[in-house]
Amino acid sequence: MERIKAVLTDNSIFRRCYIICLFLCNVSFVQIITYVGLVLLFIWAVFLLIYNEIKKHTFQKTRYGAWLLAYLVFTIVTAFIHINDNFFYNIVIELHIAICFFLFYSVHTEKHLNFRRELYSICRFVVYATTVIGVVGLAFLMAGISFELWWVKFIVYENRFTGLYTNPNILGFTSVVAVFCCHMLCKKDFVTLSGKDRVSRIWLAFCLAINAVSLFLCDSNAALVLMVCYCIFFVLYKMFGAERTFSKKQIVTKIIACALAGAFIVGMVFCVRFVCQSGMSEIMERADVITETVNDDDNEQQMFAATSRITFTHENKNLDSGRLKLLRQAASLFSDFPLFGIGKGNIYNYGEEKFDNGIAFSDLYGKELAQYVTDFHNGYAMILVCSGIVGFVIFSIFGLRFAKHISIYVFKDENLKESILPCMYSFLCAYLVYALFEKALLYDVSFTVLFFWLIMGYVSCFLCKYEPDHSQGISIFKRRIRKTLV
Numbered sequence: 426m427e428r429i430k431a432v433l434t435d436n437s438i439f440r441r442c443y444i445i446c447l448f449l450c451n452v453s454f455v456q457i458i459t460y461v462g463l464v465l466l467f468i469w470a471v472f473l474l475i476y477n478e479i480k481k482h483t484f485q486k487t488r489y490g491a492w493l494l495a496y497l498v499f500t501i502v503t504a505f506i507h508i509n510d511n512f513f514y515n516i517v518i519e520l521h522i523a524i525c526f527f528l529f530y531s532v533h534t535e536k537h538l539n540f541r542r543e544l545y546s547i548c549r550f551v552v553y554a555t556t557v558i559g560v561v562g563l564a565f566l567m568a569g570i571s572f573e574l575w576w577v578k579f580i581v582y583e584n585r586f587t588g589l590y591t592n593p594n595i596l597g598f599t600s601v602v603a604v605f606c607c608h609m610l611c612k613k614d615f616v617t618l619s620g621k622d623r624v625s626r627i628w629l630a631f632c633l634a635i636n637a638v639s640l641f642l643c644d645s646n647a648a649l650v651l652m653v654c655y656c657i658f659f660v661l662y663k664m665f666g667a668e669r670t671f672s673k674k675q676i677v678t679k680i681i682a683c684a685l686a687g688a689f690i691v692g693m694v695f696c697v698r699f700v701c702q703s704g705m706s707e708i709m710e711r712a713d714v715i716t717e718t719v720n721d722d723d724n725e726q727q728m729f730a731a732t733s734r735i736t737f738t739h740e741n742k743n744l745d746s747g748r749l750k751l752l753r754q755a756a757s758l759f760s761d762f763p764l765f766g767i768g769k770g771n772i773y774n775y776g777e778e779k780f781d782n783g784i785a786f787s788d789l790y791g792k793e794l795a796q797y798v799t800d801f802h803n804g805y806a807m808i809l810v811c812s813g814i815v816g817f818v819i820f821s822i823f824g825l826r827f828a829k830h831i832s833i834y835v836f837k838d839e840n841l842k843e844s845i846l847p848c849m850y851s852f853l854c855a856y857l858v859y860a861l862f863e864k865a866l867l868y869d870v871s872f873t874v875l876f877f878w879l880i881m882g883y884v885s886c887f888l889c890k891y892e893p894d895h896s897q898g899i900s901i902f903k904r905r906i907r908k909t910l911v
Contacts, residue, residue, distance in 0.1 A: 433469070433472065433473075434473070434476055434480075436473060436477070436528060436535060436538075437535070437538060437543050439466070439469060439470065439473055439528065440528065440529060440532075440543065440879065441546060441547060442466060443524075443528075443875065444547060444875055444876065444879060445547075446459050446462045446463055446466055447459075447463070447870075447871060447872040447875055448550075448551070448554065448599075448872045450463065450871070450872065451590050451591055451595045451599065451871075451872055452558065452589055452590060452591070453579060453589050453590065453591055456591065463870075467517075467520060470520065470523075470524050470528060471520065473528060474523055474524075474527060474528065477527070477528075478527075481534065483527055483531050483534050484527065485910070486531075486534040487526075487527065487530070487531045487533075487534055487910070488533060488827070488885055488888060488889070488909050488910075489823050489826050489827060489909070489910065489911065490526075490531075490910050491910040491911045492819055492820075492822050492823035492826070492911065493526040493527070493530070493823055494526075495819050496522075496812070496816055496819045496820050496823070497519065497522055497523060497526065499765075499812065499815060499816050499819060500522065500766075500768070500811070500812050500816055501516075501519055502765065503515075503765045503766050503767070503768050503811070503812060503816070504516060504519060504768050506765055507767060507768050507771055510768075510770070510771045510774060510775075511768070511770030511771055511774065511796070512770075514769070514770035514796070514797065515768040515769060515770040515771070518768070518769045518770065518868065518870075521870050522867060524875075525867065525874070525875065525878040526878075529875060529878040529879050529881070529882050530878050530881050530882045531882065531885075532882035532883060532885065532886055533882065533885040533886045533888070533889045539618075539619070539620070540882075540883050540886050541615060541618045541619040541845075542619045542620055542621065544609075544615075544619075544845075544883055545615065545616075545619035545621045546621070547606075547879070548606035548609055548610055549606075549610070549624055551599075551603055551606045552603060552606050552607060552610065552624060552628070552629065552632045553628075555599055555602075555603040555632065555635070555636055556603075556628070556631060556632040556635050556636070558588065558589045558590075559588065559600075559635035559636055559638075559639050560635060561588075561589060562580060562586070562587075562588030562589045562590075562639065563588070563635070563638065563639070565579075565580045565588075566580055566581070566586060566588075566642075566709075567709070569709070578591075578592075581735055583739075584735060584736060584737065584738060584739070585642075585643055585644045585645075585737060585738070585739065586639065586642035586643045586644075586737055587643065588639060588643070593643040593644065593645055594643070594645045594647060594648065594863065595872075595873070596639055596640075596643045596645070596648075597639075597640055597643045597645025597647065597648025597649070597651075598645070598647075598648050598651065598859075598863070598873050599636075599872070600636040600637070600639045600640040600643070600648065601636075601640065601648050601651045601652045602876060603632055603633075603636040604633060604636055604637070604640075604652065604655075605655065605848065605852050607629045607632055607633050608848050609845045609848050609849075610623075610624050610629060611626075611629065612843050612844065612845050612848070613843045614843035614844050614845070615843075615844070615845045638701060638705075640652065641697065641701040641702060641737075642701065642705060642737045643737075644698075644702070644737055644738050644739055646739075646862070647859055647862035647863045648859075649694060649695075649698065650858060650859060650862065651855050651856065651858070651859040652694065652855075653690055653691055653694050654854065654855035654859070655851050655852055655855040656690045656694075657686070657687045657690060658850075658851040658854040658855055659847065659848070659851040660683060660686045660687070660690070661683055662835065662836070662847045662850065662851060664679045664682060664683050665679060665836055666835065666836050666841065666847065702736065702737040702738060703736075705737060706735055706736050706737060709735060748802050748803070748862065750785045751784070751785050751786075751801045751802055751803070751806075752801065752803060752806060754776065754780060754784060754785060754801070755801045755803070755806040755807075755809070755810050756806075757779065757780075758772070758775060758776065758779065758810050759806075759809055759810050759813075761775075761779075762810075762813060763813060763814055764813045764814060764815060765812075765813045765815070765816075766809070766810055766811045766812040766813035766816060767810060767811065768811055769807070769811050769868045770796070770797075772784060772800075772801075772810065772811075773787055773796045773799040774796065776799070784799050784801075787799045800864045800868070800869060802862060802863055802864060803860070803861055803862065803863075804860030804863075804864070804865040804866030804867065804868075805817075805860060805861065805866070807864075807866070807867070807868040807869075808820055808866065808867060808868065811868055820867075827881075827885070827888075830888055830891075830892065831850065831884055831885075831887070831888050832850075834887070834888070834891040835847060835850045838891075846884065846887050849880050849883060849884050850884065852880055853877070853880060853881065853884065856877050856880075865877065892909075
């Protein structure tokens with residue numbers, strides 16, 4: 426009984442189970458099973474949130490927790506304002522937000538946790554899983570096996586490589602995460618302090634190669650932006666980190682060097698992607714690959730040959746892929762409810778009422794599912810529409826305070842050469858750019874969002890190291906509260 430209680434009250438075990446479950450939710454044919462698991466994990470999360478607050482006072486110990494709690498309370502108020510419209514789903518989203526804030530970001534409140542060991546086990550899972558899934562996906566691609574069954578677009582979807590994942594954009598993000606994990610697993614400090622065995626460098630190299638090819642073939646521009654920005658921000662750290670003072674000449678020189686390095690990275694990545702896509706397309710055509718497609722029509726499977734050439738590029742040739750239309754619709758909905766927002770659950774229904782054809786691209790999911798997955802593909806627009814200007818300001822204050830404090834120490838500490846902090850910091854910065862183009866930041870129960878908050882939590886552990894909490898307090902409304910809360 427004591428062992429069961431220890432497992433049920435272990436936040437670390439929950440985080441690992443939750444992030445792995447969300448990862449598997451993106452893999453074809455195992456979705457239904459993992460969604461059932463996700464429901465059970467939601468119930469576990471409710472128990473942990475209550476238990477942690479009663480026994481461990483998690484909120485009081487969370488850095489900038491006052492802003493996070495204020496945002497959570499404000500969005501609950503928004504849900505009650507629209508109580509007649511999808512109230513239950515909006516409350517589920519509130520639970521998701523609480524999980525992000527007080528089970529993932531609040532890792533730093535668990536004093537006796539070796540967070541590096543936890544992160545190491547997650548990184549190792551990502552490396553092994555993405556490599557195996559990538560190899561199988563590429564093998565099916567070379568064998569010319571591709572079909573559509575129910576909602577699954579297997580291997581190739583709209584001329585883009587999907588692999589065993591449910592969407593090419595998800596494949597792209599997962600591939601970048603795998604590259605990021607490989608980078609951290611190469612850090613000696615990370616391996617030593619985690620107390621785990623080193624992952625084979627041959628396996629890491631193989632993982633890098635497989636995921637790089639998958640990233641290029643899926644033709645996800647947003648994922649490529651994430652990868653490019655990660656490299657650029659890491660170069661910026663290398664140029665300006667670990668030095669306290671710079672002369673004017675050094676600053677100018679380094680800025681020019683960073684600009685040239687950034688231009689080289691962008692040019693090289695897009696050039697390699699073009700070569701990879703063209704080369705793979707040519708190989709498949711020369712091998713006379715015929716794609717077999719399976720359609721499920723009235724429960725009867727019909728097979729037919731598709732002889733069109735796969736080029737691994739977007740069928741939609743618009744540079745924005747329709748995102749500008751989504752942003753215009755987001756601005757229109759925001760103008761109707763600027764102060765409190767409308768809540769995530771009401772985007773689809775309110776869009777159906779306001780726009781002739783509803784929210785753009787929502788028809789791709791089917792009416793039953795569209796209500797839950799409709800999104801503006803911009804994390805900032807989602808926060809603005811769902812929580813209004815007040816919620817957006819509160820969330821921004823938290824983000825800016827966190828970014829300000831951790832940035833100071835990332836660029837000031839001279840002992841981070843073998844640390845994973847610069848890697849995680851670069852990933853978070855790149856993710857903020859990525860959030861301009863994809864479902865990200867907060868309003869999506871997905872691996873994409875939770876992985877961001879997981880890394881935020883581990884970075885916050887470093888912040889606690891640099892700024893120890895000595896229980897300093899400030900007076901607000903004649904009450905003494907921890908300074909670190911705000």
